[in-house]
Amino acid sequence: MTTSLLLVRGLYKRYGGLVVTNNVDLDVASGEVHALIGPNGAGKTTLLGQLTGNLPNDAGKIYFDGCDITGLPTHSRARLGLGRSFQITSIFHELTVLENVMFAVQVQSGHSFRFWRPVEDSQKLVTPAMALLDRVGLADHASLTAANLSHGQHRQLEIAIALACKPKLLLLDEPMAGMGIEDSARLTKMLQAMKGSVAMLLVEHDMTAVMALADRISVLVYGQRVVTGTPAEIRAHPEVRKAYLGDGGLSS
Amino acid sequence: MIFTLGLFLIQLLNGLQFGVTLFLFTSGLTLVLGIMNFMNLGHASFYMIGAYYAVALTNWSGSFVFGVLLALPATYVTALAVEWLVFRRLYERSHLDQVLVTFGLVMFFNEVVRIIWGTAGLYFTVPDWLSGSVVLGSGALYPVYRLLIIAVGCLVALAMFLVIKYTRIGMLIRAGADKPEMVEAVGVNIRGVFRGVVALGAALAALAGALSGPLYSVESGMGDSMLILALVAITIGGVGSIRGSFFAALMIGVVDAMGRMFLPQLFAIFLSRPVADAIGPATGSMLIYLLMIVVLLARPNGLFAFRGR
C-alpha cells in the first residue's frame, strides 16, 4: 500500500436509476501494469472517465501520488502525471503528426504561453517529439496531416501523444481496438518495454495482450469490482468464468 | 407619473401581448434550430414578408381578416421556395456558414421590399370592429385588438403543444430531431418533413408580423430586432423546446414592458432626475440581455432544455 500510486476508494456513479460504478475500490502500484477486464457494458470506460475527471463522481475518493485528486479538473490531474489514451481515437486531426506530439511535449513542459518564437525552430520540442514518433514507428510520417493517416497509425499517434506527457500512470482504454495482429503485437512489445517506468491501468478485451502484460488483473461486472488477482488466479476463478460465459447471471 | 394598478395592468398586458407575438416568431426558429440544427437568421425576413403581404392583400381586398389569413399561405409558399433554393444546401454546414448566408438573405430581402414597396413604411389600421377598448378592473381601458393577439397566440401555442405531443406528425418531428438517418431509413421523407417545418415556422412568423402590422409600422428591417430577441428567448428557454420558448418569450415581453416603464421611476427614487433620465431608458433595453447573461451562466443549456445541445 505504501507504494500505491493510484488509490480509489468507494467510487460511485449513477445515471438516474442506473448505477454504473458501484462502490469500486482499486489500487495501482508504481510501475505496475494493472489490467481491467469485464464484459461489455461493465462500466470500464466510465470508471476511466471518473479517474481522469471527465465524468463527475457521485461518491468516493481518488488519491494519486499521495494527493486527493477527487475534485480536480482534468487538466490538473494530467499535470500531476495521470495520462490517458482514448478508446475512440482522439488526436488533433488538423495538425501534422509532428505537431500533435510537439503540442503534448510543450504542454508537459509548461511553456504554452510563448508568443514569439516559431514552434518548428524549437529543438526542445522537436527533438523529443521525433524521438517519440520513432518509438511508435511514425517518424517517416512526421510532416503529414494527422487526418490522412490510417486507423492503425492513428492509434499509434494516440499512444505517442499520451507518452509525450511523461505520465506516471497511463490509463489505456482498449489501445488494441481495431488493430490488426501485427500492429497489436508491436504495441504489446512497446508496452512491455515501458513496464516498470510507467504504471498502467489497461482496459482491454484482447486477452493475449492482457495475459502478456498484466501484473494484476481486476474484473469489473455491472460496475462492481468482482475480484483482483494475478493472471493465473483470474484464469482459474469461477466467478470470472461465470461472468464471461454467462451461465445464469451473477451472484452478489 | 403615478404608480397605479391600472397602469400596472396595462403594462403587464402589453408585455404579454409582445411576448406572445415574440413566441409566434420564435417557435418556428426554435423548431428549426432544435430539429435540424439550422441557425436561420432569414426567419426575420419571413416576419417582414408576412407583414407586407398582409398589408398589400388587405388594401387590395378591403378586408383585414382576408388579408391576414391569405398572407399565411403566401409566406408558406415563399418559404418553400427559399428552402429549396438556399436552405437545403446549408444543413450540413457549420453554424458560421448558416449565420452568414442567412444574414445575406436578410440583407437581400430588406432591400427587395424597399424596391417593391418603397422606403417609407406602410401603414394599415385596425378595422373598426376590432378597434374598441375593454374596461379593466380599475377603470383603465385596454384595446380589444391587443387582447385578440394574446388570445390568438395562446391558442396557437396550445395547438402546437398538442400536435407535437399527441399526433403522428408530432412524433415524426420529434423522431427526426433525435435520429434523422433512422427516420429516413424507415422510409419517411425526412427532407420533406424538414421543408414543411421551415415553411410552417415561416407562416407562424408571418402571422406574428401580420398581426403586429397595425401596432407598429410595416417597414424594411422590422424583423431584425425581433430576431435578436427571439435568439435570446431560445437561449433562455432552451433550444428546441416549444414550452421553453413560450415561457421565455412571455418573460422577455413582460420584463421589457415593465422595465421600460418603471425602471426610470425606480432610478428617480435613488438618483437625481437628470441621471435617471439619462440611464433609465438605456437600462430598460439592456435588462433583457442582462437577464439572458444571468440565466446562461447559471444554466448553460437554458431553463427547459431537454437535451444538452
Next chain:
Amino acid sequence: MKISLLRNPLIWLFVVFAIFPIAATAINQTYYLSFISKVMVFGIAALGLNLVLGFGGMVSLGHAAFVGVGAYAVGLCMHYGVTNGWVHFGLAIGVGALSSLLIGALCLRAGGISFIMLTLAFAQLLFFLGVGLKQYGGDDGFSFRGHSEFFSWLQLEDVRVMYWVILACLALTVLVVGRSTRSGFGLALRGVKSNEGRAQSIGLHTYRHKLAAFVLSGMFCSLSGALLANLTQFVSPSYMHFSRSAELLLMILLGGISSLLGPVVGAAAFIVLEESLGHITPHWQAPMGLAIVLIVLFARNGLIDLAMAVVVRFKRKRS
C-alpha cells in the same frame, strides 16, 4: 518556410503600399488614400477577430463592440478636450483589453451555441448603452474636430500621414498575429480548436488560452476602432451593431479563414464590393446580400484559396 527578408513577397507588398501615397498625390488621386485607409482599418479588426475565429475556433458575434469601445475612447477624449494621441490610444487599447477580458471570461464559461449567444448579448448591451447615452448623441452618435496628436511633426490631418500611420499599425498587427500563430501559443490554440477535450487531457488549461486569444483579439479590434474614429472623425453606436460583427466575419470568410493575410484581402474585397455596388444602384444591398449568399455557398474557402486554385491549375497547364 524561410525566405530571406529581401525575397519575402510580404515585404515587397508593404513597400508598394508605402510608396502608393506619394504616387497618388503626384497624379492627384488622393481619394483612394482614404479608401485604402478604411480597408486597412477594417483589415486590422478582421485580423484580430480571426485570431479567435480561424485559429481558436470560437465564433464571436460581438467583436464589433470592441471596435466601438476603441472609437468611443478617442471620441470621448476629444469631446472633453483631451487631444493627446498617446492617451487616446492607450485608453482605447486598455479599455479594449479590459472589456474583452471581462466579456471573454464570462462567455467562455459556456460552449457551443451558448457562447455565440453570449457574445451577441454583450455586444447588444454595449450597443444599447451607446444608444442610451443621449448626451453623446445617442443613436446618431457625434462627430468631432481634430485628430489624435502624437508629435508636432505627425499631423494626422494630412491624408498621407494618416495613411502611413494606419499602414504601420497594419504591419504591426500582421507581425504580431503572424508570430503568435506560429509560436507555441498558436500551436496550443490550434490544438484547442482541433480537439479541446484532448488538449485538456494532456494538461492544458484551455480556458486560459482561449481567454488570452480573446483578449488579444479584442485589443486589435479596439486599436482598429481608435484608428477608425480618427479617420472618420465620427463616433456612433452603429460601430457596435451586430451587423458590423457579421460583416467582420464575412470579411474573414471572403479572404480565407486559415491564411494570415486572408482577413485583409477579405476586408478589401468586401469594401470594394460595397462601394462599387453603391455606385451602380441605390438598392445595392440586394445584390450585396445575394453576393454574400453565393460566395459563402460556393466559394467557401475564400478568395485566397480560389486564387491558389487558379494558380495551381495554370501551372499544371504549362507543364
